[in-house]
Amino acid sequence: MSGPIEPAARAATPVTQMFGTLVGVGLVCGFLIVTAFQATAPIILQNRIEARARAVLQVVPGAVESHPFRFVSAPEPHFEAAPADASDGELVFAAFAGDGALVGVAIPAEAMGYQDVVRILFGYAPGEQRVVGLQVLESRETPGLGDRVEKDPAFVGNFAALDVTLADGGEALVHPIEIVKPDPTRSKTPWQIDTISGATITSSTVARMVRDMAALWVPRIAARLEDFRPEGAR
């Protein structure tokens, strides 16, 4: 780095030149950034839509197509088809089989984990009344510890067939999801989620998200299954 500006040098550079240089460089830089943004925006948007669609098909086995639907609470609670790039409002993602039949609905959730926000997507199959899959979309948890929520087969297995059967009246679950510590001596019920020893905070966060979001969304979805039609969303 050079030393302090000498008085002679300071006097020799007119203020207009300094100002003009900054404005000129700023304009060129602005042009470059906007051009790069314009050129890459459609590709980035397409990448995001594809990544979301892939995640939906992974958490709902048997699905070949998915579309976002937005929950609208007034005047009457219902779901309406949302654009493929929708990101605002209360969204869920309906997954359909090849013949257009609804296979399941993927529900997104996010909550604070041990280090940062953990974002997940889990699949709910209304026909079986079960949670049928879970994927962690975003996590910065400790490698080897917190990231076991993605890799530990026993923990991931919690969400392969988690019971979320609705009670008569359809407003609550028969057996609210329970979060328990792993215990090989205890027989596990289908509505229990075992946490991971050594990754208690992250695994409890994921389990709580599924418990709370299932309690919220399963009654809503089950009451309006007729809203989920692929032809309306295409």
Added chain:
Amino acid sequence: MSETIRPGQEPVSTTDEFLKGLWKQNPVFVQVLGMCPVLAVTNTARNALAMGLATLFVLVCSSTAVSLIRKIVPKQVRIVTFILVIATFVTVVDYVIQAISLELHKALGAFIALIVVNCVILGRAEAYASKNPPLRAAADAAGMGAGFTFALLCLGVVREVIGKGALFDVPVFGPSYQEWVVMILPSGGFFTLAAWLLLFNALRQRRARRAAADAAEEVAA
């Protein structure tokens, strides 16, 4: 290749300008600069390579641009101008990586944006590009960028192979390998960097000893 002679200096070719960043003045192993991405995103070889290439692109573009405008930028506003130029190319890289792979963008996280404050880049702009013509500035930046990428890969390869038993996500030890998780944790970055610095310093000292011995033999002869 073109050569320039500065007062009191040996002529240096453009090729030498490029090569010095790879070895003699390697930004990581010799100058120990830019430690933040070196330690943070070298947990896998793929992340290390991507971060190295992103930094190489920003280095070459910003050094060339700074060299092109060096005669019109007043001394008083040079630093803010350099930062503006560097930040522009980092933003472009950020968009390009998102377009190439969202997964890669997620893996590199905040460290893409932090390329703006990588001292290797501002250092080359201030110390070299602002005083030399564009071709030499580009060669210097390409050498430094390649050296930085090489160093990141050195760390990334060791950490992924030991920490995950894989290289570029391809298993190398088979399923029975017990992963050394510590190597992909932050502390593993320090251990690996220390080992590489030890190796490089040992090599440099051996070379210096040999040169001294050769010189002594010549004098004796």
